[in-house]
Amino acid sequence: MGLAGAPRPRTSSGLPRGHGPHHPRQLAAVPRGRATGAVRAGPGRLLHLVVCVEAAGLGLPAWLVLRAGGQPGAVAGALAATAVWCGIRAGRGRYALPLPGRPPGALTTPGDWLLLIGVLAVLWTVVDRSIDPAAAVMALVPGLLTASGTSWARGVHRSGRRRTVRRVLVVGEAEGVDRAVGLLTSRAGHGHLVVAALPVGTAPLACEVPVPGRLAPEPAGDDASTVLGAAFAHEADLALVVPGPRLTADRLRRLSWGLHDGGLELSVLAHLSETSADRVRPSSVAGLTLLHIAPPLRRGLQPVLKAAVDRAGAACGLVALAPLMLLIAVAVRLTSKGPVFHRQIRQGRHNRPFVMWKFRTMVVDAERRKARLAAVNENDGPMFKMRRDPRVTRLGRLLRRSSLDELPQLVNVLKGDMSLVGPRPPLPDEVSRYDERELRRLAVKPGLTGLWQVSGRSDLSWQETVSLDLWYVDNWSVAGDMGLMARTLRAVTDGRGAY
Known part of the structure; x- marks a missing residue:
């Protein structure tokens, strides 16, 4: 089982027996042509269909509109527009197979269309000014709609493919394997299932996954067959290699030859786990593969x-x-004594304090009671959290579970103290205990919602919360914010981790 294009793993019944705990079962290599043929068949046909549909969707309507408007050279104009359009789309990588985890931006098609208008405007001034510019623009509108439709269809197709779970064999030294397995198993929705691990050397693993064998500490001629045997025994369709001192560049290169010849896909874990793939651009200089990281x-x-x-x-x-x-506000006022709103000093961007507004969900003397409850704090960091906090009122529990208590923070957003999306706004006493890494959370405005809210809220550990906030600080975008706001609606409905 695996994604379309991944080679079908063999069952373990057809594998020869191993010769000991450090020599997993071996497997004969699968012919290279068979594996690559499976990868290219489906996506290639789909991309050819996309090119044909977009070319016809722009060229035919353009010819019909220009002809109906009595414009000269309708056929030549439509053919020129189609050729330029396909050239722009191909040159900007719109017809290429998408990289995993890097979906196209929401404005790529309109941007390409505007570039088409610009190129055709230049050609109009140089070659032939007899065509009415307004009619020409109107003739190109169906092409924009067609390309938007194909982009949407490809997105739906990719979403369907991503629902297929990839079975992953993690290869590397014990510390790197434990970290990779821990991250993959702690988060859901990424479509990768760790089925086994293959450590390098004899160090024990802390993660609880099957270990069908081990690679020798030094490079060996049977590295690839050992990995292939473990992968096929556990029906893995992807080998995730964690580089380390014992997995040098030369050893990894030789391992990749054997895995690709054996029909197994290979991914290499980069030490850029908190960097979005959108900020990474590979390049080649003097035979070196470089990863340029955008700020x-x-x-x-x-x-x-x-x-x-x-x-x-x-x-x-x-x-x-x-x-x-x-x-x-009326319900808060009638169900408990005290003011409707709770005002609290929080630390904003660049550690500037501001007054944050919320509907009151606790008793009036909640701050005085907090010191007595410090011993039963359920959070492992500077935040104070209790699943059954006795200071929370009955209505307050409902408001917190539905996140309705945070609606007054829209005033803070309107004033510019907060953003709709960002890290959780911390208290001053929390910030006073931050280390240098945690202080980076204050590089952007705190948010009404964010990765913390859609990923489990108070159920997360402190380090998980910090990691999510730091990821957002370095990798946010307007398109990503829109996605987080959409995910917030589901998180609020779920109510998980809200207390």
Whole structure:
């Protein structure tokens, strides 16, 4: 079982027996042509169909519109537009097989279409000015709609393929294997299932996964056959190699030859786990493979767009949710003594303090009671969390579970103290105990929602919370924020980790 294009693993019944615990069962290599043929058949036909549909979707309507409008050279104009369009799409990689984990941006097709308009405008000024520009633009609109449709269809197709679970064999030294297995098993939704591990050397593993054998500490001629035997025995369709001192570049290169000849796909874990794939661009210089890492978004159009989306979203939210917020305010006032709102000092971007607003969910003297409850704190970091906090009112539990208590923070977003999406806003006493790594959470504005909220909230450990926040700080984008806000609706409905 595996993704379309992955070679079908053999069952263990057809494998020769091994010769000891450190020599897993061996397997004869699978012919290279058979494996590569399985990889290319389906996606290749789909891409050819996409090219034909986009070419026809732009060329035919363009010819019909230009001809109906009495424009000269309708056929030549339509053919030229089609050729330029296909060239732009191919040159910008729209017809290439997508890289795993790197979906295209939401504005790629409109951007290509605008580039087409620009190129054709230059050709219009140089070659033939007899065609009406307005008619030409109208003739190209069906092409934009067709390309948008094919992009959407390809996205749906990729989503369906990603639902197939990949069976992964992790190869590397014990420490790296434990880390990789821990991350893959602690998070869901990535479509990778660890079925076994193959350590290098004799060091024991802390993770609880099957260990069908081990690689020798030094490079050996049977490295590839050992990995293939373990992979096929556990029906793995992907070998994930964690480089280390004993898995040198030369050993890894030779291992890749054997695995690819044997029909097993190979992935190499880069030591850039907190860097989004969108920020990494491979290049080749003097025979060296380099990974260029783009800096986090701090300047330019995207931060300006994020600020505009924050203010506009907060204003619209306050207007649309005003009746609900009024009902919550009345309920808070009638069900417990004390003010409707709870105001608290939090630390914002660059460690600047601000007053954060929430609906009150605790008793009035909650802060004084906190010191007595410090011994039963259920969080392993500077945050204070209790699953059954006695200070929370009955209505407060409902508000916290549904996250409705955080709606007044839209005022903070409108004022510019917070963002719609970002790390959790910390308390001053929490920040006073931060180390240098944790202080980086304050490089961006805190958010009303974020990775912490959609990934389990208070059920997460402190280090998991910090890791998620740091990932967001370095890799955020406006498109990613939109996705997180959509995921927030599901997280709020679920209510997991909200207390």
